[in-house]
Amino acid sequence: MPNPERKLALTNLGIAYTAFIVGTLCGLLQVFIRNDALQLPAWLDYYQILTAHGVLLALIFTTFFIFGFFQSGMSRTLGAFGPKVVFWNWVGLIITATGTVMATVMIVSGEASVLYTFYAPMMANGFFYVGLALFVVGTWVQSFALAGHYLVWRKENKGEKSPLFAYMTVATIILWIIACLGVVAAVLFQFIPWAFGWKESINVELSRSLFWYFGHPLVYFWLLPAYIGWYVIVPKIIGGKVFSDSLARLSFILFILFSIPVGFHHQLTEPGIASFWKFLQTILTFMVIVPSLMTAFSMFAVFETRGRELGGKGLFGWFRKLPWKDVRFTSIFIAMLFFIPGGAGGIINASFQMNEVIHNTLWVVGHFHITVGTPVAMTFFGITFWLIPFLTKRVFTKALQRLALIQIITWSIGMVLMSTAQHVLGLFGAPRRTAYTGYQHEDALAWFEGIISNHVTMAVGGSILFLSASLLIFIVVQLAWFAPMAESATQETFPIAESDARETPGILENWKVWIGVALVLIAVAYTIPVADMIQHAPPGSGGFRTW
Ligand code: HEM
Numbered sequence: 001m002p003n004p005e006r007k008l009a010l011t012n013l014g015i016a017y018t019a020f021i022v023g024t025l026c027g028l029l030q031v032f033i034r035n036d037a038l039q040l041p042a043w044l045d046y047y048q049i050l051t052a053h054g055v056l057l058a059l060i061f062t063t064f065f066i067f068g069f070f071q072s073g074m075s076r077t078l079g080a081f082g083p084k085v086v087f088w089n090w091v092g093l094i095i096t097a098t099g100t101v102m103a104t105v106m107i108v109s110g111e112a113s114v115l116y117t118f119y120a121p122m123m124a125n126g127f128f129y130v131g132l133a134l135f136v137v138g139t140w141v142q143s144f145a146l147a148g149h150y151l152v153w154r155k156e157n158k159g160e161k162s163p164l165f166a167y168m169t170v171a172t173i174i175l176w177i178i179a180c181l182g183v184v185a186a187v188l189f190q191f192i193p194w195a196f197g198w199k200e201s202i203n204v205e206l207s208r209s210l211f212w213y214f215g216h217p218l219v220y221f222w223l224l225p226a227y228i229g230w231y232v233i234v235p236k237i238i239g240g241k242v243f244s245d246s247l248a249r250l251s252f253i254l255f256i257l258f259s260i261p262v263g264f265h266h267q268l269t270e271p272g273i274a275s276f277w278k279f280l281q282t283i284l285t286f287m288v289i290v291p292s293l294m295t296a297f298s299m300f301a302v303f304e305t306r307g308r309e310l311g312g313k314g315l316f317g318w319f320r321k322l323p324w325k326d327v328r329f330t331s332i333f334i335a336m337l338f339f340i341p342g343g344a345g346g347i348i349n350a351s352f353q354m355n356e357v358i359h360n361t362l363w364v365v366g367h368f369h370i371t372v373g374t375p376v377a378m379t380f381f382g383i384t385f386w387l388i389p390f391l392t393k394r395v396f397t398k399a400l401q402r403l404a405l406i407q408i409i410t411w412s413i414g415m416v417l418m419s420t421a422q423h424v425l426g427l428f429g430a431p432r433r434t435a436y437t438g439y440q441h442e443d444a445l446a447w448f449e450g451i452i453s454n455h456v457t458m459a460v461g462g463s464i465l466f467l468s469a470s471l472l473i474f475i476v477v478q479l480a481w482f483a484p485m486a487e488s489a490t491q492e493t494f495p496i497a498e499s500d501a502r503e504t505p506g507i508l509e510n511w512k513v514w515i516g517v518a519l520v521l522i523a524v525a526y527t528i529p530v531a532d533m534i535q536h537a538p539p540g541s542g543g544f545r546t547w
């Protein structure tokens with residue numbers, strides 16, 4: 001791979017892992033503060049740390065990692081970038097980084113403790129929102145640069161289907177751009193004028209709905225790149241092939257269609273949205289189970305086929321034949337296992353009535369640590385183990401591989417402890433996003449008398465997690481600067497599985513059709529309720545600083 005792409009991708013990954021270590025340190029502080037084991041100095045606030053944790057991990061770590069992964073994969077599968085593609089990727093990266101710095105400075109200086117969902121009427125310093133806007137615009141520029149590279153390839157290869165990696169990248173980019181329209185509208189037309197004092201009040205309901213129009217597909221923006229790892233990378237690592245090219249492409253299309261018109265499932269307890277629209281969006285939410293199970297099915301089909309090729313006999317003999325010692329595979333396999341309870345929990349969250357039980361409790365925190373915090377994050381770790389050495393032309397040595405295995409195992413143990421405790425505490429009723437847990441009340445104190453739900457489990461889990469995160473950073477630094485140089489850097493160390501696209505229907509790559517269908521679904525799910533929110537808007541709210 002040419003050096004410009006290597007530099008681009010490494011810069012993105014470097015920023016991602018810087019955000020990662022600071023973000024996980026905040027996580028460590030949180031578990032101790034919540035348990036009253038740590039008192040913060042007067043100049044530091046729990047909600048400031050929690051905002052940093054959410055923004056650094058859920059927005060910054062994920063996004064920078066994803067673009068680094070996309071840039072390297074697009075160059076690997078479609079060929080070297082032209083000078084324009086390289087230039088615009090840099091422009092986008094610099095804008096994204098500028099936005100990141102701006103938002104981070106605001107959080108650190110205590111001007112924006114509004115949590116990563118920045119719900120109105122809490123009001124941060126206007127420059128926090130400007131930072132967010134720049135962040136999104138920068139990702140768009142990088143997205144358009146990658147889409148441009150893809151379009152050039154298609155022009156030069158008329159009639160051919162694009163490589164699966166590139167196809168999936170374009171699908172993810174389309175999802176991201178459509179999703180961001182909501183948050184960009186809210187930030188530009190509502191938050192910025194309001195925070196700078198040009199407008200006195202904000203339509204709270206509308207701002208939250210625009211946020212969640214973005215916030216739900218955001219989780220698919222994290223998940224789809226992980227799925228690229230599952231569909232395209234893992235089969236090659238274990239020596240197999242993509243199970244079905246058309247199934248893989250169809251599942252990505254379905255994710256675009258069913259992940260956007262569903263944001264109301266985060267607002268089920270909010271007044272001001274008629275239950276009919278909540279119900280409609282709940283049904284659309286459940287449609288996403290279809291491509292999710294398609295993904296699970298095809299992954300296990302790949303595993304079983306390969307295990308049998310390697311001589312596995314009987315019902316489960318193939319399972320033992322899989323290359324468990326290869327941490328590039330084991331990491332992602334464990335990530336998939338975490339997604340089973342993660343996905344099941346998601347169905348509970350999205351269910352109209354059951355949401356009532358878990359809404360805003362620690363259950364939700366338990367949920368997203370076994371969805372984005374492990375299946376997505378650990379897939380990214382697994383990709384990091386070969387991607388950084390590929391980019392730096394170094395060797396992922398045996399010693400580092402052993403450390404990586406320890407890292408994966410400790411992350412899993414820490415997460416099982418922390419997330420199970422959070423799920424259980426949430427069922428008892430413990431709220432999320434609070435700096436304290438006891439409320440000086442015996443009922444609340446009784447939550448912590450269980451084996452899992454005591455004060456210690458979450459803190460022990462969180463501490464193991466932070467140790468694991470530090471170990472990961474040690475491995476990343478070794479792979480970036482200190483591991484021995486490879487004698488010959490081959491494309492092979494960037495695993496891309498063979499995928500037979502001959503039978504794949506051409507319509508799956510007709511983006512106009514799918515963007516059209518997505519927009520129709522969005523219009524059906526949102527037009528009337530959003531028009532309602534604007535037409536029958538209450539007086540609106542001024543800004544509040546709750547910290
Ligand atoms: C060392 C590892 C980690 C620890 C100890 C940790 C701990 C926590 C805790 C205790 C909370 C809940 C705080 C509260 O509601 O009061 C939380 C929230 C959160 N965590 Fe983590 N976490 C870790 C890693 C991650 C990772 C890797 C991600 C995502 C990639 C993540 C994403 C989030 C998000 C989005 C929130 C919600 C923030 C909010 O409510 O505004 N965490 N974390």
Ligand SMILES: [Cu+2]
Pocket residue numbers: 215216219265266
């Ligand atoms: Cu959602």
